[in-house]
Amino acid sequence: MYAKKFGGAERADKIIAQLTDTAAQDGIEFRMDIGQRSNTILAHRLMWWTGVNHNYEVQSRLKEDLLNAYFTHGVNVGDAEELISIGVGSIPHDSDDLEFAEYLRAFFASDAGKGEVAEELATAISHGITGVPTYVINGQWSIPGAQDSETFERVLRRTAERMAT
Numbered sequence: 803m804y805a806k807k808f809g810g811a812e813r814a815d816k817i818i819a820q821l822t823d824t825a826a827q828d829g830i831e832f833r834m835d836i837g838q839r840s841n842t843i844l845a846h847r848l849m850w851w852t853g854v855n856h857n858y859e860v861q862s863r864l865k866e867d868l869l870n871a872y873f874t875h876g877v878n879v880g881d882a883e884e885l886i887s888i889g890v891g892s893i894p895h896d897s898d899d900l901e902f903a904e905y906l907r908a909f910f911a912s913d914a915g916k917g918e919v920a921e922e923l924a925t926a927i928s929h930g931i932t933g934v935p936t937y938v939i940n941g942q943w944s945i946p947g948a949q950d951s952e953t954f955e956r957v958l959r960r961t962a963e964r965m966a967t
Contacts (some may be wrong), residue, residue: 803839807933821947832873840880846923847915848885848906851933852893854915864892869935882910940965 804814815944825832852861867888871877874963877884893904909915926936929944932961937945941956942964 804834817947822884823951827950830874833876834873836876837872838876838878838880842880843919844882844885845879845911846919847910848889849863850919850922851909852889856893862895864889869894882907885910 804818806810808814808817815827822832822834827916848864849861851866852864868879868885871888872879877888879885879888884905889906890899890903895905897905929938931938931944933944933946935947937954939945939957940961943961945953945957
């Protein structure tokens with residue numbers, strides 16, 4: 803799967819090794835060997851719902867939990883029940899866990915957020931974004947995957963220079 807995505811097995815191995823090494827430098831364990839490729843539309847809808855109903859901090863915590871589930875624990879983040887479990891643990895809720903799980907189950911069964919997420923994904927694709935994480939700086943620069951801090955610093959400096967002129 804990664805060989806197809808990255809243009810060959812050798813290139814895929816190199817990219818995965820770089821990603822794993824970069825993550826390890828920041829104390830993050832990547833387990834690409836157990837990662838389950840999945841359709842993430844439900845995860846995107848859960849992120850959308852969280853952004854609409856909570857603040858950025860809650861949405862950011864959910865995103866981190868989703869990335870950790872996928873990249874470190876090999877969780878299928880396309881499975882509604884897995885997402886419900888992650889959501890119950892990540893998203894503050896006034897009801898008990900079982901009631902909130904039922905609420906999320908009903909949300910996934912509905913059409914809520916489908917159009918909004920489709921629009922967001924179309925925008926991402928138009929910016930050349932094909933995977934996560936990808937960071938877009940000032941709507942102009944795209945930084946794909948796990949990068950070292952020097953890459954971010956270089957892009958932020960260039961952005962600041964261009965904004966100053």
